[in-house]
Amino acid sequence: MRAENVPLLDENVNAWMRQEPERRFMLRAFRGENGPGMPGEGVARALLSDSYKLMDNLDMLLAALDGVEQSGHPTRITGCDLTDRRMYVRVESEAVAIQARNLLRGYRSPFDGRSGDELPMISAGFVITNSEVGAGAYTITPRAVIQVCRNGLTETKDVMRAVHLGGRQDEGVVSWSGQTQRKTLELITSKTTDAVRTFLSREYVEAKVHAMEAAAGKTLDEPTKTIEHVTKSLSIGNETKDRILSHFIRGGQMTAGGVMQAVTSTAQTLTDADEAAALEALAIPALTAAAAHG
Structure with missing residues (x-):
């Protein structure tokens, strides 16, 4: 209705x-x-x-970056996206990198053909997200970066969240008081500092890679059927499924880990930042589904 019949949308909204x-x-x-x-x-x-708490992107980002600075950990921002719905800021620490030879054995970058056997490093990082319009909480999600292809693996189970919920607002123009704003931003800074210290540690990355290796090494007898199963179970559309299959073939890793890599590399090719982030978040569930299906 929004795209094709705005008067009908107007009538529906007003009726409700x-x-x-x-x-x-x-x-x-x-x-x-x-x-x-x-x-x-x-x-x-x-x-x-009317109980939505205002947490604007710029305020959240500055508070988060203050937390990163207070952690004392060397990092760099590797990417930013701002859509009508969300803000995404990707942060990486090449100072925390581990070898993941088992995870990357036989893998080739679908972008330039470089070998995971020759470049087996994975570095630690995280992604900061926020929505000003009710499309999600403020979050910091750990994100490992595979250096051979720049694929990102987000671990959504360990996400740190701050929800947009507060007291019921009075009618009229909402003004976020200085005291409330200061307390909220101090909390964001503190949470970010804690998250950085956790997510940007060698022990954390090693544990997550180790947890993935057993499933990633599962050889696929019928890769096409497995990818069909995985994309259907994760509600991935046909066009994206075809891209994932193409990236899987070019990656040359005929395992469940190859499916995971294909999902993350495909996410890099999507122009819609919301769609790309949503697909990247499905990489580890895709690994689990592919290993279970065989």
Whole structure:
């Protein structure tokens, strides 16, 4: 309706709101200007709960980077994306890198053909995400980076979260008080410092790689059927499935680990940052599903 019939969408939204006239929402919007001091047509970004806590991207990012700095750990930002729904900032520490020869044995980068046997290193990292429009909590998710192909493996089970929930807001324009903002940002900085110290440790990365190796080494008797099964079970569409199969063949690793690598390398080729992040997060579930299917 939004794309093809806005009047019908308008009628539906208004009908539901008339059904519960006492219900209140928070509206996030951009104000437009026709010139200095001259209001213009604005843009409604999201219709949210009236207990939604404002945690804007820039504030969250600065607080998180302060936490990274306070950890004292050498890092670099390797990528950033900002969509209508989310912010993504990828951070890596090449100072924490381990050899993963078993995980990368027989693997070739589908981008340039470099060998995982010759470049078996995996470095530690994490990705910071936030949504200003109700599309997810503020999170820090550990992310290992395979250096031969720059594939990223996100471990969503260990994610650190800060949800956008607070007290019910009064009607009118919401102003986030200085005291509330300061406490929230101090908490984000502290949580980030703790997350960095945990995720950017050699012991953490080694444990995660070791946990993947047994499943990754499972040889696939019928790779095409396995990829069909994996993509169907994870609700991956046909177009992306075909890309994953192509990357799997080019990667040359005829194992469950090869399926995982194909998922992450395919994610690098997607132009929509939200879709790319969602697919990358499915890499380890794809590994588990592929190993179980054989």
